[in-house]
Amino acid sequence: MGEVQRSVAAELDRIAPVLDVLGERFAAAGETLALVGGPVRDAMLGRLQNDLDFTTSARPEVTERLLRGWADAVWDMGRAYGTIGCRTGSWQVEITTYRSESYDPASRKPDVDFGDSLEGDLGRRDFTVNAMAVTVPGRVFEDPYGGVVDLAHRVLRTPGRPEDSFSDDPLRMMRAARFAAQLGFTVAPEVVSAMTAMAERIEIVSAERVRDELVKLVCSPHPRRGLSLMVETGLAARVLPELPALALERDEHHRHKDVYEHTLMVLEQSIALESRLPGGGPDLVSRFAALMHDVGKPRTRRFVGDGQVTFHHHDVVGAKLTRRRMQALRFSNAEIDAVATLVELHLRFHGYGSGEWTDSAVRRYVRDAGDQLARLHILTRADCTTRNARKAARLRRTYDHLEERIARLSAEEELASVRPDLDGRQIMEILGIPPGPRVGAAYRFLLDLRLDRGPMSAEEATEALVAWNASHPG
Known part of the structure; x- marks a missing residue:
């Protein structure tokens, strides 16, 4: 505890x-004013931050007046909830009037009532580890709900009954999962029970x-902790x-992986x-794609032949489900488009097999991935969860080979910015046509040709365009 005290003091x-x-x-x-919540918790965990939360007896209009002339900027977007924010130097500060809040069962927004004591304010906070405070300017530590003990045991509990806390703000149930993921804490059994009973x-x-x-x-x-x-x-x-739909019932012959566990491993x-x-990192798009990459499997699972399992087109179905x-x-x-x-x-x-793709197929892979190519490399590599070390090593070597081919072609052809060898203006001049759908069709033809054959000279592209135009009358 001495080390914790030194950390907090520092x-x-x-x-x-x-x-x-x-x-x-x-x-x-x-x-009265007190540093409260996350900054106090993180000080004990040795985590530094410049976003500071305070609670006060002052009403919002008083807080705003006291900040004017001291802060570089003051804003009141949270005034309805008793919060005034400000920035000074590299510090961002939010000061909230002592409060209590609860949800009407049919409402999405909390009703806010201002409180009259620090202990009352701490009692309405989500978890005991966030219900500690340091009053200022005297720097007196306040912990009426045993947050420091729970912090030492790395456990999440609520200051009062979890049912009351989650009734006041149901989002706290997700915050329990989030703090488990952020801090690596366990969640007290009574909290888990309340989350289960009140999930709806x-x-x-x-x-x-x-x-x-x-x-x-x-x-x-x-x-994984929070998602589980x-x-x-x-x-x-x-x-x-x-996500829970991925926990497919295993077939009797175990002919497919546990998709839920596979997803968490990916x-x-x-x-x-x-x-x-x-x-x-952390990179949201990459992580969310890993989480959603197999969500099409439950809808596409089919048993064929001697019990073999297929998931044909689960990539396309999964992309649609992901968008929705x-x-x-x-x-x-x-974000939706990227994932x-x-x-x-x-x-x-x-x-790709063992490298059978043509250069054209490699170009199309890069073209279709667009600005998500680096993330696609990650997802494809992460999607290998086989316990067969030889098979895993072979897949890694094969993907190494694909990346090497991409790098070589990119250096030679600037793959990231593949364009037809003639632009729209040139197409119109060569064919003698005005702007319209015909130009777009010609452009797509030239782009496909560029992907198939690689760079061409202007003369070669013009010859190909004229031949296409003759064989595809408008």
Whole structure:
């Protein structure tokens, strides 16, 4: 515990330019102020951050007045919930009036009531490890619900009954899964029981809030922990039903893998390969594609012959299911397109054999992957979960060979920006036609020709275009 105390003291000293000054400003105005929640928890875990949360007796209008003239910028987008935000230097601060909030059973938005004590405010927080505070300017540690003990045991509990906490804000059930994934904590049995019993309550929470929690979970260091908890409690069946659906009933001869376990392994192996990406990780698109890559299997499973199992076209079906789910969760169009593209292409490599693809097939692979090529490399490699070491090594060598061919062709032909050898203006001049569908058809012909044959001279491309035009009268 001495090490924890030293860690906390060092972190409080680091954030003193904000902590002490704000404490004195609020005290001079007759108000109380306390650092609260995640910053206190993370200080004990030795995790540094510049986003600071405070709670105060001051009403929002008072908080805003006290921040003016001190902060570089002040905003009040959270005023309806008692929150005023500001930025000063590299610090981002949110200060919220003591409050209590609860959900109407039929509402998606919390009703906010301001509270009148720090202990009451801490009691309405999600978990005991987030219900600790440091009052300022005196730096007095407050822990009325035993958060420091739970932090030491790395367990998530609620300050009061979990049923009351989850009734107040059902999203806290997903936050339990997210914190398990972020911090590597276990979740107390009574909390798991309440999540299971109340899982359907998550349906009143807006898709955007659910999405944000899911993104944080998937991008955490241990997403398997959180996802497994969501499946176990029934939460996943309501927010990401494609995931528990992967737990297919095994056929009596065990002719196919456990798709659910395979998916979690692919996710973990994908995470391990994120260093291959230009920005490293965590990478949401890469991880979500790994999570969704086989979601088409339940709908395409067929038993044939002597009990063999097939999943024909599960890549195409999975891409459609992925789009629908991500749209329902209000992901951006760019994220949806990227993930769906990866899901649809994740099987393409298996046609490569031992290197039989022509250069044309390699060009098309790169063209179809577009700006997702680096992620497709990761997903394809991660999708190998066989326990047969010889087979796994052979697949790695084969994909190494494909990447080497891509690199060679890219250096020779600038594959990432493959275009026809003639542009639209040239096509119109050569054929003597105005803008219209005919130009687009000619452009697509030249692009296919470019992919099949590689770069051509302007003369060769013109000859081919004229021949195509003659054989395809408009």
